[in-house]
Amino acid sequence: MSRPHTAMRxxxxxxxxxxxxxxxxxxxxxxxxxxVTTAGDYVRRAKNAGLPWPLPDDLDDxxxxxxxxxxxxxxxxxxxxxxxxxxxxxxxxRPHVTRLLLWYEYKEAFSNGLxxxxxxxxxxxxxxxxxxxxxxxxxxxxxxxxxxSGGKLPIYNKTRKETVSKAELFxxxxxxxxxxxxxxxxxxxxxxxxxxxxxxxxxLHGTPQLLISDNLRSGVTRSHRYEPEINATYQEMATHYGxxxxxxxxxxxxxxxxxxxxxxxxERWILARLRNERFTSIAEANLAIQDLVEWINNRPFKVLxxxxxxxxxEIDRPALRPLPEIPYEFAIxxxxxxxxxxxxxxxxxxxxxxxxxxxxxxxxxxxxxxxxVEIYYKSKRVASHLRSSVRFGYSTDPSHMPxxxxxxxxxxxxxxxxxxxxxxxxxxxxxxxxxxxxxxxEQGYRACLGILRLGKSYGTDRLEAxxxxxxxxxxxxxxxxxxxxxxxxxxxELPQAVPQRTxxxxxxxRGPRYYx
Numbered sequence: 001m002s003r004p005h006t007a008m009r010x011x012x013x014x015x016x017x018x019x020x021x022x023x024x025x026x027x028x029x030x031x032x033x034x035x036v037t038t039a040g041d042y043v044r045r046a047k048n049a050g051l052p053w054p055l056p057d058d059l060d061d062x063x064x065x066x067x068x069x070x071x072x073x074x075x076x077x078x079x080x081x082x083x084x085x086x087x088x089x090x091x092x093x094r095p096h097v098t099r100l101l102l103w104y105e106y107k108e109a110f111s112n113g114l115x116x117x118x119x120x121x122x123x124x125x126x127x128x129x130x131x132x133x134x135x136x137x138x139x140x141x142x143x144x145x146x147x148x149s150g151g152k153l154p155i156y157n158k159t160r161k162e163t164v165s166k167a168e169l170f171x172x173x174x175x176x177x178x179x180x181x182x183x184x185x186x187x188x189x190x191x192x193x194x195x196x197x198x199x200x201x202x203x204l205h206g207t208p209q210l211l212i213s214d215n216l217r218s219g220v221t222r223s224h225r226y227e228p229e230i231n232a233t234y235q236e237m238a239t240h241y242g243x244x245x246x247x248x249x250x251x252x253x254x255x256x257x258x259x260x261x262x263x264x265x266x267e268r269w270i271l272a273r274l275r276n277e278r279f280t281s282i283a284e285a286n287l288a289i290q291d292l293v294e295w296i297n298n299r300p301f302k303v304l305x306x307x308x309x310x311x312x313x314e315i316d317r318p319a320l321r322p323l324p325e326i327p328y329e330f331a332i333x334x335x336x337x338x339x340x341x342x343x344x345x346x347x348x349x350x351x352x353x354x355x356x357x358x359x360x361x362x363x364x365x366x367x368x369x370x371x372x373v374e375i376y377y378k379s380k381r382v383a384s385h386l387r388s389s390v391r392f393g394y395s396t397d398p399s400h401m402p403x404x405x406x407x408x409x410x411x412x413x414x415x416x417x418x419x420x421x422x423x424x425x426x427x428x429x430x431x432x433x434x435x436x437x438x439x440x441x442e443q444g445y446r447a448c449l450g451i452l453r454l455g456k457s458y459g460t461d462r463l464e465a466x467x468x469x470x471x472x473x474x475x476x477x478x479x480x481x482x483x484x485x486x487x488x489x490x491x492x493e494l495p496q497a498v499p500q501r502t503x504x505x506x507x508x509x510r511g512p513r514y515y516x
Contacts (some may be wrong), residue, residue: 009062010034011068014042019053037100037116045069081110083119086304093140093176093315099123116408120191131301138175140317144208144243146172146197149263151271153184153285160278167282168192169271169289172200173262174208177312182266182293184285194237194330202327207241214247232333236367240328242321269296331369338362341445342400346373350391352443355383357402395442401440413441416448423452423460430467433476447478454478458485465490 010032017028018039025043029036045068057063067400083106091097103119114122149169167184170193185192201207230238232244238245270292279285297309306314336344338359343352344366353487355364355375359382367374368387373395375383385395413435420431431451435444455463466484470476472494484490 008065011064012055014039015046015051015055016055018043042068042106043217054337071204080148081113082122083113085123088123089127089304090306090311091317093138101268139319140176140315141174141206141317141321143210143212144172144200144204145175145212146170146200146216147260148188149267149271153271153274153279155282155285156278156280157354158280160280169266170196171263171266174204174312174316177308177316178262179204179312179316180262180266180293180298182270182289184282184289186282190231190233190332191330194233194328197237198327201241201323204317204320206317206322207243208320209244211238211243211245212247213245233331236331236333237328240324242324265296329369329371331367333370334366335363336366338364339446340449341442342402342447343394343396343443344375346387349387349389351388352392352394352446353383353385354396354400356393356400368401371464394439396440396443401442416445416452419452420448423455424464424467426464426471427451427455427460427469430471430481433471434478437476450478451481454481454485455476462490469494 013032014028014034015242017023017031018025023031025036025040026033028039032039049067051064051067074434083102088102090097091102092099099120100116103114103116106119114117147170147436149171151169152166153169154163155165155167156162165186167186168188170183170185171341172181173179181200183196183199185196197211230247234245264483270289271272273292274285277285277288279288297312298307300307304311338344338355338361339353342357342360343354344364345352346366346368353373353375355377359377362377364382365376367376371387373385373387374381383397383400385397405406410513416435417428417432431444431448434451435441438444451463451467454466458466462485465488466481469484469489469492470480473480
């Protein structure tokens, strides 16, 4: 069968640029947008045929084709051994495997087999039937798609009559094998989102190179086509496992087609099959989901040989990266400015943790895990504490305390007492009492400044009266003063004599001499 006129013209251009202009095969291929190997094949055939350049004027296309390619291809009735296209399709998913390599191996086995161009054409037709929707090319162990199902799983009360909640269905799928992992979760909150990734990696016995996620709030703080902002905890988890997070682009459905097809699979073969079940807990539901996940992964493909599980074991799993020795521990990241008492507050616990005194008024990042509180400044960890559940307590590292010669020495007990004196003697005595009753006076700075600020809201006379009442009942705290002012107790009459203040005996409690 003769080649089209356009194909022969392309061959003449190859010979012109190579034999006439002296361009390299790479330059010829780039110029004419054809593979370098194809250009080389045309030039080799021309040299073997002894064709001169320029070509004779009377050499038409038919004659040129005959000299380059010899006699026509065998008649259609001649049987040629055909490759196993399903196997070829899977082999191409392996790292570094190309169609040219597979064609060479095929020709070694069948010398009378298809030419390379026919080989590629036949494979293209096969692949178009297999990948009707998903045309992305995946590499073994490269991508893991994660998403939540649109449908939810109802959870019932103990009598199995009333719905008490609806569980989210998390679905993950590998790019090549399509192996899926699914799990019911209480919600899409960050903690559940992170923990289910850890269990997914354990299910796979390894990690991929890329995590392709939809623009969920759990994973992406701010969606953007070119520079999406990844949640700090999600990014930290990915870094722990050596994985890169690649959010799907907004309004680009092809970016997440594997995830969506896997979600559809889970909805049809998990949610639909469990539609008549009534689970009383998420744990009970997950037992049933695990069985269905195994069934899906072991179910034979319709066109390709094997199953998701068999292809995973053969192709994906060997390409996955090993798991780290220690699983990721969930942690939340917060940003906060250091108070003048060189402590930051974990508001969830109402507890205060120290940082180096030089960071007063600086913005720091706080990493909160179940057991520890770590503080970072410019990506460097500057403090670490065991997490405490003592409300309104202080965890202070002595090394964080200020030295007399440091630049923040301006924040001293004497200075705060001087400010309090301007309001009145009762306020000054209250401020001194607050610092006296702290292991370190710096721990009372925050409360003292809060008390002084109350004078701006309620006036100095009322603040003096409130401090006088608080001293009488030995309640030395900001909250006590604030409560007295809010309830108007400062206007109530007090006994004439105010008892002398006494302090508990403790080696860390400083008396008035400390400030003189």
